[in-house]
Amino acid sequence: xxxxxxxxxxxxxxxxxxxxxxxxxxxxxxxxxxxxxxxxxxxxxxxxxxxxxxxxxxxxxxxxxxxxxxxxxxxxxxxxxxxxxxxxxxxxxxxxxxxxxxxxxxxxxxxxxxxxxxxxxxxxxxxxxxxxxxxxxxxxxxxxxxxxxxxxxxxxxxxxxxxxxxxxxxxxxxxxxxxxxxxxxxxxxxxxxxxxxx
Ligand SMILES: Nc1ncnc2c1ncn2[C@@H]1O[C@H](COP(=O)(O)OP(=O)(O)OP(=O)(O)O)[C@@H](O)[C@H]1O
Ligand SMILES: [Mg+2]
Numbered sequence: 001x002x003x004x005x006x007x008x009x010x011x012x013x014x015x016x017x018x019x020x021x022x023x024x025x026x027x028x029x030x031x032x033x034x035x036x037x038x039x040x041x042x043x044x045x046x047x048x049x050x051x052x053x054x055x056x057x058x059x060x061x062x063x064x065x066x067x068x069x070x071x072x073x074x075x076x077x078x079x080x081x082x083x084x085x086x087x088x089x090x091x092x093x094x095x096x097x098x099x100x101x102x103x104x105x106x107x108x109x110x111x112x113x114x115x116x117x118x119x120x121x122x123x124x125x126x127x128x129x130x131x132x133x134x135x136x137x138x139x140x141x142x143x144x145x146x147x148x149x150x151x152x153x154x155x156x157x158x159x160x161x162x163x164x165x166x167x168x169x170x171x172x173x174x175x176x177x178x179x180x181x182x183x184x185x186x187x188x189x190x191x192x193x194x195x196x197x198x
Contacts, residue, residue, distance in 0.1 A: 001025060001195050002070045004090040006083070008110040009103060010076030013096040013124035015041040016159055018073035019052065020181070021094070023168050024188030026054040029068030034059055036082055037075040049166025083114065092194055093119040094149075099126060099133035104140060111146065120194070122187060123152035151186040154179075 003025075005018040019042060022033040031054040035042040046056040055067070064070050072086045087093055093114055097107045107121055121141055126134030134152040141148040158174040165172055170181035 006074040020184035025069035031069040032067040121148040
């Protein structure tokens with residue numbers, strides 16, 4: 001599978017999503033994460049600590065033919081050139097979206113920029129119960145008929161710990177580490193369903 005993770009907004013969980021979807025795909029076959037963000041968030045993540053269980057490379061060094069799965073992480077508000085270069089070849093464009101009205105406005109704007117590319121919004125950074133922000137966001141996406149993942153990713157401190165430790169969220173010392181991974185594993189399974197549909 002080729003998955004492009006991108007969004008108009010910054011700080012919505014693109015790199016976190018790219019890393020954990022790559023980890024999910026790596027369980028099924030060799031996976032390459034291409035860090036197309038000049039800020040190199042994924043490369044920095046991979047370089048520190050215990051490392052990530054898949055290869056991470058710059059766009060220049062990427063040898064995608066050697067891999068079964070490819071995940072591309074971009075900066076917020078990517079250049080049109082980046083979208084064309086990776087979007088046209090992608091099986092799916094994943095657009096992480098945090099809850100909140102402004103996020104949803106930029107999502108709709110971005111979706112029209114993506115034109116006809118196959119895409120799904122992924123609701124991220126969902127505050128814990130009793131907040132209903134996650135459910136509200138999913139309901140909004142449904143009502144607007146915007147394609148989206150059924151799962152929403154919870155906001156959990158374990159993700160920050162994972163960046164600091166340079167590892168995957170399931171490996172950090174946190175009571176909710178496994179819970180955090182389950183969200184991305186569910187997103188990964190949805191990704192495979194889409195792949196199977198062709
Ligand atoms: N589900 C989550 N729960 C808690 N914190 C999260 C979650 N997802 C991401 N974060 C944290 O939020 C911050 C932004 O996440 P991330 O770097 O993945 O976003 P981004 O969209 O790649 O940002 P940028 O646009 O700057 O590249 C990071 O500190 C990350 O650890
Ligand atoms: Mg990033």
